[in-house]
Amino acid sequence: MQIGVIEVPTLKELFEHKLEEQILSGKLKVGDSLPSERQLQEETRISKTVIHAALAELEQKGFLEITPRRGAVVANYEETGTMETLNALIRMNGGNMTRKQTRSFMEARIAIEGSALRRLAEKHSDDDIAYLEDLLAKTDALLAEKPLDADALAELLFRYHRGICVRSGNEFFPLLLNEFRPIIMEFWLRSISLFGAEANVHLAKRYLDLIRAGDAEGAFRRLQRSVNEYLSCLDEQIK
Amino acid sequence: MQIGVIEVPTLKELFEHKLEEQILSGKLKVGDSLPSERQLQEETRISKTVIHAALAELEQKGFLEITPRRGAVVANYEETGTMETLNALIRMNGGNMTRKQTRSFMEARIAIEGSALRRLAEKHSDDDIAYLEDLLAKTDALLAEKPLDADALAELLFRYHRGICVRSGNEFFPLLLNEFRPIIMEFWLRSISLFGAEANVHLAKRYLDLIRAGDAEGAFRRLQRSVNEYLSCLDEQIK
DNA sequence: TCCCGCCTTTTGGTCGGACCAATTTTCGGA
DNA sequence: TCCGAAAATTGGTCCGACCAAAAGGCGGGA
Numbered sequence: 001m002q003i004g005v006i007e008v009p010t011l012k013e014l015f016e017h018k019l020e021e022q023i024l025s026g027k028l029k030v031g032d033s034l035p036s037e038r039q040l041q042e043e044t045r046i047s048k049t050v051i052h053a054a055l056a057e058l059e060q061k062g063f064l065e066i067t068p069r070r071g072a073v074v075a076n077y078e079e080t081g082t083m084e085t086l087n088a089l090i091r092m093n094g095g096n097m098t099r100k101q102t103r104s105f106m107e108a109r110i111a112i113e114g115s116a117l118r119r120l121a122e123k124h125s126d127d128d129i130a131y132l133e134d135l136l137a138k139t140d141a142l143l144a145e146k147p148l149d150a151d152a153l154a155e156l157l158f159r160y161h162r163g164i165c166v167r168s169g170n171e172f173f174p175l176l177l178n179e180f181r182p183i184i185m186e187f188w189l190r191s192i193s194l195f196g197a198e199a200n201v202h203l204a205k206r207y208l209d210l211i212r213a214g215d216a217e218g219a220f221r222r223l224q225r226s227v228n229e230y231l232s233c234l235d236e237q238i239k
Numbered sequence: 240m241q242i243g244v245i246e247v248p249t250l251k252e253l254f255e256h257k258l259e260e261q262i263l264s265g266k267l268k269v270g271d272s273l274p275s276e277r278q279l280q281e282e283t284r285i286s287k288t289v290i291h292a293a294l295a296e297l298e299q300k301g302f303l304e305i306t307p308r309r310g311a312v313v314a315n316y317e318e319t320g321t322m323e324t325l326n327a328l329i330r331m332n333g334g335n336m337t338r339k340q341t342r343s344f345m346e347a348r349i350a351i352e353g354s355a356l357r358r359l360a361e362k363h364s365d366d367d368i369a370y371l372e373d374l375l376a377k378t379d380a381l382l383a384e385k386p387l388d389a390d391a392l393a394e395l396l397f398r399y400h401r402g403i404c405v406r407s408g409n410e411f412f413p414l415l416l417n418e419f420r421p422i423i424m425e426f427w428l429r430s431i432s433l434f435g436a437e438a439n440v441h442l443a444k445r446y447l448d449l450i451r452a453g454d455a456e457g458a459f460r461r462l463q464r465s466v467n468e469y470l471s472c473l474d475e476q477i478k
Numbered sequence: 479t480c481c482c483g484c485c486t487t488t489t490g491g492t493c494g495g496a497c498c499a500a501t502t503t504t505c506g507g508a
Numbered sequence: 509t510c511c512g513a514a515a516a517t518t519g520g521t522c523c524g525a526c527c528a529a530a531a532g533g534c535g536g537g538a
Contacts, residue, residue, distance in 0.1 A: 010521070036489060047523045049288060052490075056292065060299065062417075068249075069489045069530045078405075082322075082418045086411070104410040111354040115346065171343040172325070178301070179321045179418065247529095249491065275518060286493045291520075308501050308518045481538080489530070496523080503516070508509100 011046055016054040017092075023063050023074055024092055034064070034072040061088055083179040095186060102234065105183055106227045112176055113161060114220050116168035117207065121216035128167040132208050135160045139201050148197050154188035160204055164211075194233055250285055255293040262302050262313055263331050273303070273311040300324055322418040334425060341473065344422055345466045351415055352400060353459050355407035356446065360455035367406040371447050374399045378440050387436050393427035399443055403450075433472055 009017075022028045034040070037055065041048045055072055058064045062085040065075040077085050090097055097105065120128065139156045142149065158181070165173035177184065192200055203226060210219040248256075261267045273279070276294065280287045294311055297303045301324045304314040316324050329336055336344065359367065378395045381388065397420070404412035416423065431439055442465060449458040 012521080037491095038489080047521090048490095049492095049524090050522065052492095053292060053521095055490090057295075060296065066490075068491070069528085071489065078413070080417060081414055083411075083414055086414055100408075101410055104408075104412075107354065107358075107409050108351070108411040108415070111350045112347070115350040119346075169339075169343075170346050171340055172322075172347040173343075174317075175320055175322055175325055176347070176415065178319060251491085276520095277518080280494095286495095287519095288494085288522095289492065294519095305519075307520065308499080310518070479538100482536095483534105484536105485532105485534080487530105487532075490528100492527075493525085494523105496521100498521075499519100501516105501518070504514085506511105506513095508511080 012050050012054045012057075015044060015046055015051065016057060019054070019058060020061075020063060020088060020092065023077075024089060028074050030074050030076045032074045034074070036071060061085055063088075087182050090183065097183070097186075103231065105180075105187070106231060108180075110224060110227055112173055113165065114223050116165040116170060116173050117211070117219040117223060118216040119168045119170065120164060121211045121214055121219050123169075124167065124211060129208070129212060131167060132160065132163055132211075135163050136201075136205060136208065139204065143197060143201055150189060150192050150197070153192060153197055153200070154185050157188045157200060157204060158184055164207070190234075191230060194230070194237075251289050251293045251296075254283060254285055254289065255296060258293070258297060259300075259302060259327055260331065262316075263328055267313050269313050269315045271313045273313070275310060300327065302327075326421050329422065336422070336425075342470065344419075344426070345470060347419075349463060349466055351412055352404065353462050355404040355409060355412050356450070356458040356462060357455040358407045358409065359403060360450045360453055360458050362408075363406065363450060368447070368451060370406060371399065371402055371450075374402050375440075375444060375447065378443065382436060382440055389428060389431050389436070392431060392436055392439070393424050396427045396439060396443060397423055403446070429473075430469060433469070433476075 019028075019034075028034075034055075035043070037048050037051045040046075040051050044051070055064060055066060059066045059072070059075075062077050062081045063075055064072045065080075066072045090101070135156065139153065139160065142153055142156060158177075161184075162174055162177045165177055188200070203222075206222060207219055210222060258267075258273075267273075273294075274282070276287050276290050279285075279290050283290070294303060294305060298305045298311070298314075301316050301320040302314060303311045304319070305311045329340070374395065378392065378399065381392055381395060397416075400423075401413050401416045404416055427439070442461075445461060446458055449461060
């Protein structure tokens, strides 16, 4: 096993995660108001600037609601939460998603990427095909190298599937994939370790074939099938 | 016309939006590197603390790429952009979406809310129905009041449709709707002005009927139809 | 007893200065 | 011309102090 660079967390991050944990664990309930920045400063012996920066970031993540000169309260992150909130939530759990989260994610993938596949199969230019072929050529090149760089392959698979969304003509789909990025990367890494690199690349090529053939329904069903295979294989592994 | 609370932007926000504007307007091109934080501090007479915080936030929004001790460059926000980037882009344009953006949005809506509708129609508890009925009752109450508060109705419609996503059991769909929130609110306001308040509430009830009846395909088709009606009505208006 | 206006306290927001560690640039010597 | 050490520059972090606005407390008048 390789030991990567050891990241030294900053004071800000430490305080941020501490607070995040208290919110997610329920110690701090939705609607609870936080102590003032000064009070936190005294408790934690951290400067107010750092406290302030951490609180501001937690606000952006959807965990807090800060009103100038009134204070910060724990936000109802089910109401205001975004993908960023979810990413923080998953990271808190060591990067592991619950069974239900995984299912939800795959379902969202079918909804979004499935729509993109359908549209692209129905309507595409030679340029679109060339664009995707180019990305596939890169995965082939990577596949030829030994040993296999799983991270790089996952990155390429991400770009390829985002490419499908880009070329579908929908301006929102690629943005949504970017939003999901950490989760999607995790997914591809696991898929590579479950089914092997070749199988994943082969499947990617299959989508292009179906797009080229204009088989919108076939491409959609293929996506559904591979999602189901992934989920059942995951269940298999747990047993 | 009602004048709401006047929001006083903080220095950080002012600086942030200024930079955002320069990036989106093309004055700062993708790949351009920004002056150092100290230089910006001198130019703007804003403290480095605030400059730093603003840059960090712009990085999170996908507009900048910051490398420690090397500086900040304008990111390719088409590659790294998220919904937040898009929201900023639309806000810059006075809240107006292009024709293509509107189409893309409605398509994304069909993909996401359509999936939620299907799942909920196929499988739901009495509790789910009661939850949605409760939200509908609130819209009815609002509808009875005169004059009509369009903003409040749009808010309720948003909550109702998010409720469908929440109750579909998918943990991602509500988060995606939150992400889209500014755009969705704009959509409902326009829909209310186009078709009237009653028609929108009536349509909302129709979805619940179809869910109750377990008619997944019917609910999905209903959504598709109303989306098409909205788009063609919009075209009509432009002419 | 209640309400209005003044004054103190508390609040988030901002500031400039300082230090750190790593990178980039500079420049003198081989 | 090239190399390597020193200097300058960079983003990241931290501190303690100050600001203006909001909240809360207080006292006097009705």
